[in-house]
Amino acid sequence: MTDDLIATAGEYVAGLMSPEEQEAFERRIATDGEARRAVADWRTRLLALDETATQLTPSEGLWPAIEAAVGSARPAPEAAPGWFARVWQDVSTLRLASLAGAAAALVMAVLLVAQPFGGGAGKPAVVAVLNAPNGGEAGAIVEAFADGRIRVVPLRAIPVPEGRVLQVWTLWDRQVGPRSVGLMERAQARDYATSGMPRPVDQQLYEITLEPAGGSPTGRPTGPILYVGRGATPL
Secondary structure: OOHHHHHHHHHHHHOOOOHHHHHHHHHHHHHOHHHHHHHHHHHHHOOOEEOOOOOOOOOOOHHHHHHHHHOOOOOOOOOOOOOOOOEEOOOOHHHHHOHHHHHHHHHHHHHHOOOOOOOOOOOOOEEEEEEOOOOOOEEEEEEEOOOOEEEEEEOOOOOOOOOEEEEEEEEOOOOOOOEEEEEEOOOOOEEEEOOOOOOOOOOOEEEEEEEEOOOOOOOOOOOOEEEEEEOEOOO
C-alpha cells in the first residue's frame, strides 16, 4: 500500500475531495482491494477521540437555524455551567481547524435542549449536533431516546447526487464498530426505530455519510463523512 494511496484514502474519508475526485476514487474502490483496505483503515483511525478541544461560546446563528428546521419558537435557555466538548481525532490541518466549531456545537446541544424536538415523545437520552468535518458548520441534530427511537433533524439542504443516498450511523463501542441507523433519500426530519442497540450514552458518536443507492454494501460506512458529532446528555 503506497503513501499516495493512504493519503488519497484519508482525503476521501474526510470528505475533502471534489465531486470529480470522489467519483473517480469510488470507481477505484470498487475494483481495488488495497483502496478498500485503506479506506477501512482511515475510518478505524478516526474513531479515536481528541481531548484537546477547549470550551467556546456557541455561534449566534445556530439557534435560529434550529428553530427554522423544526418549526419551534422557544427562547434559548440561560447558559449552563462549563462543559468541555470531546470530538474525534482529525486527519488533516483542515479538520483540526474544525474542532473549535464542533466543540461549540456540542455545547449548544447541552444548552438548548429543554424539550425534545420529536413532538412531545419524551425527553431524549442524548442529543448530538452534527458538524461538517471540513468546515465546522452545523448540519443536523440527532435525538436518541432510551426506547431505541432516533430522530434526525437536518439544519440545511444536503445535496444528494443521483444514485446516492444519505446514511445515518452511530458508534457506541469501537469493538462493536459503527451501526447503521437508517437511510435518508434527502435532507428532511425523520424518525427511525432501531433495535439491538444499547441505551444511548454520553459521547456516543453519530454521523451522516454519502453512500451508494440502497446504503453501504459492506454494512460499514464507505462514503465520505458529511456531518459528525457526539451525543450529550440533556440537562
